[in-house]
Ligand code: 3PY
């Protein structure tokens with residue numbers, strides 16, 4: 001993985017933990033604040049938000065201003081959505097609900113230019129500096145630097161995990177605890193032994209396959225626990241969750 005321009009790839013290569021947070025608003029200032037606070041990446045969500053490419057491009061710009069990697073969670077495993085996110089300049093993608101190796105391969109085909117994949121080329125998009133980046137060089141750099149993550153968040157994905165882990169161009173698997181718990185019939189029961197055991201098995205099988213694991217963590221305590229279990233990419237809370245927690249605490253402190 002070495003010698004990439006992508007900070008997430010660099011940190012993983014150095015054996016360091018990578019820290020990010022979700023962006024659920026359409027507010028570039030939230031991205032800048034997380035960057036200046038010291039996070040390594042923001043995960044700009046379009047699965048559970050109304051944000052479109054018009055908002056995403058400005059959130060990506062804010063990430064560049066603050067020196068933080070912009071990763072976009074697309075709405076679905078659709079090559080047109082992956083292309084849009086990457087063409088506006090996302091440095092990584094997260095694809096929800098990937099349940100088979102074939103679906104993981106489809107993600108790779110959509111995210112990589114040839115010969116590895118079949119991402120459509122337009123040398124004049126923002127990611128290619130509107131044509132100021134020589135196309136041949138741009139294509140090679142994009143293939144090397146884009147960080148590809150897929151979500152393991154349904155029982156079907158757990159059943160197919162070894163085949164999914166075999167898709168080498170996928171840079172990391174991302175465990176979605178909320179959907180996974182629902183898929184197991186244990187919605188929100190994150191301390192349930194069956195849920196914990198399943199997540200621990202996912203982490204140990206991915207670690208054996210040398211595939212980094214990302215996890216959505218509710219807070220710092222939860223993040224530390226998963227880091228100690230082998231998760232190397234921590235996505236902790238979101239801009240909205242951080243604001244909600246700070247607002248709640250402020251009023252509790254004030255009112256006693
Ligand atoms: C889930 O927990 O289902 C997620 O997608 C979290 O990001």
Ligand code: MG
Nearest residue numbers: 096153176179
């Ligand atoms: Mg999910």
